[in-house]
Amino acid sequence: MTPPGDFAQRLLHWRDRHGRTDLPWQRDRTPYRVWVSEIMLQQTQVAVVIPYFERFMARFPGLIELAEADLEGVLAHWSGLGYYARARNLHRAAREIRDQHGGCFPTDLAAVQALPGIGRSTAGAILSLACGQRHPILDGNVKRVLTRHFGIEGWPGKSDVLARLWGLAEGCTPAERVGDYNQGMMDLGATICTRHRPACQDCPVGKSCLARAQGRQSELPAPKPPKALPTRATLMLAVRNADGEILMEQRPPTGIWGGLWSLPEVAAETTPEQWCLTHFGAKPSQVEMLPQRRHTFSHYRLIIQVAALRVETTPNAIGERSDLRWEPIANAQQLGLPAPVSRILLEILNKSA
DNA sequence: AAGTCGGGGGG
DNA sequence: CCCCCAGACTT
Numbered sequence: 001m002t003p004p005g006d007f008a009q010r011l012l013h014w015r016d017r018h019g020r021t022d023l024p025w026q027r028d029r030t031p032y033r034v035w036v037s038e039i040m041l042q043q044t045q046v047a048v049v050i051p052y053f054e055r056f057m058a059r060f061p062g063l064i065e066l067a068e069a070d071l072e073g074v075l076a077h078w079s080g081l082g083y084y085a086r087a088r089n090l091h092r093a094a095r096e097i098r099d100q101h102g103g104c105f106p107t108d109l110a111a112v113q114a115l116p117g118i119g120r121s122t123a124g125a126i127l128s129l130a131c132g133q134r135h136p137i138l139d140g141n142v143k144r145v146l147t148r149h150f151g152i153e154g155w156p157g158k159s160d161v162l163a164r165l166w167g168l169a170e171g172c173t174p175a176e177r178v179g180d181y182n183q184g185m186m187d188l189g190a191t192i193c194t195r196h197r198p199a200c201q202d203c204p205v206g207k208s209c210l211a212r213a214q215g216r217q218s219e220l221p222a223p224k225p226p227k228a229l230p231t232r233a234t235l236m237l238a239v240r241n242a243d244g245e246i247l248m249e250q251r252p253p254t255g256i257w258g259g260l261w262s263l264p265e266v267a268a269e270t271t272p273e274q275w276c277l278t279h280f281g282a283k284p285s286q287v288e289m290l291p292q293r294r295h296t297f298s299h300y301r302l303i304i305q306v307a308a309l310r311v312e313t314t315p316n317a318i319g320e321r322s323d324l325r326w327e328p329i330a331n332a333q334q335l336g337l338p339a340p341v342s343r344i345l346l347e348i349l350n351k352s353a
Numbered sequence: 354a355a356g357t358c359g360g361g362g363g364g
Numbered sequence: 365c366c367c368c369c370a371g372a373c374t375t
Contacts (some may be wrong), residue, residue, distance in 0.1 A: 024358090043358090043359085044359090044360080044361085045361075045362060047361095047362080048360080048361060048362075053361060080359090080360075081359080081360075082358080082359025082360040082361085083359055084358080084359080084360055085357090085358065085361085086358090151360070157355095158354085159354070186363095195363090195364090196363080196364065249364095254360085255357090255358085256357085256358070257359085258356095295359090295360090296359095296360090297357090297358075297359060297360085298357085298358070298359075298360095299357065299358080338359080338360095339359075339361090340360095
């Protein structure tokens, strides 16, 4: 299982000719920019990240601006990207760096990995890409390249398989040009050693690839063992008043959509009329049940039922609850919204216009 | 070791 | 419809 001695050299030579050099975070490769890009790119495809990265950098050009910002604004710039704990951790880490590292991004691997939201692979990526330090990375691209090249069996999410992959990643990493090597491995996985129909004839390390030799490219890496998705249901209330405002509710800081603004949710057994009686002391003047919609997460399927309500009175409890707010419908898109809620509000806005 | 945490791309 | 993507964190 020892890597061929010229593995890294072949990869570096290929990257010099065919690697990606025009991605936004590849110009002005400061630790801050590389860090933000690596966090956004966790479990998220490059093409999706690019516009988010540009908007984020325009608003938070440096670490200090991010640390000084409030979490709400950071979440608003993350809205639609998913995995919102990434944004919360990014914001927390920026303040840690400001307060405990003198505002300078740490250059010690253990110190970087100790920051919230940064694990071993992301720490290695930042320090190799931005600082040239010799650390391996193990993202989805590298896992795919290594499992195929060395014929590693088993799902890479299993700890023993993962440990073997880290050993291979370490063993393949060259002493020089580590940033280019790591970037080259990701380039290779993204453009040649793709999930479907890899372009093995163009691969710089194809001659020593075990999966290619055995024609097993489609079998490696082994897929995640399937499990049945549970289904949950929720009833969201789109409560509008006579001033063209809609009632928004901020979600708890942790859990699904943590810290984002959403629509008030009630248990599926509760009727909108009951909810209005409790919160407004009066029944709604209109109730319209919108068509059900479904939203699928990695671990469950959510059936969303929206009740569109109109009320003529002011809720008697809103003054005591900072997590409830009347918002002009047209302004709601400026808040940090979950993607399905954003679509619901756009639909309501279009229908009323 | 398994579960939690989003949303979209592409087959 | 499906699985996967520049993973990390909690239990």
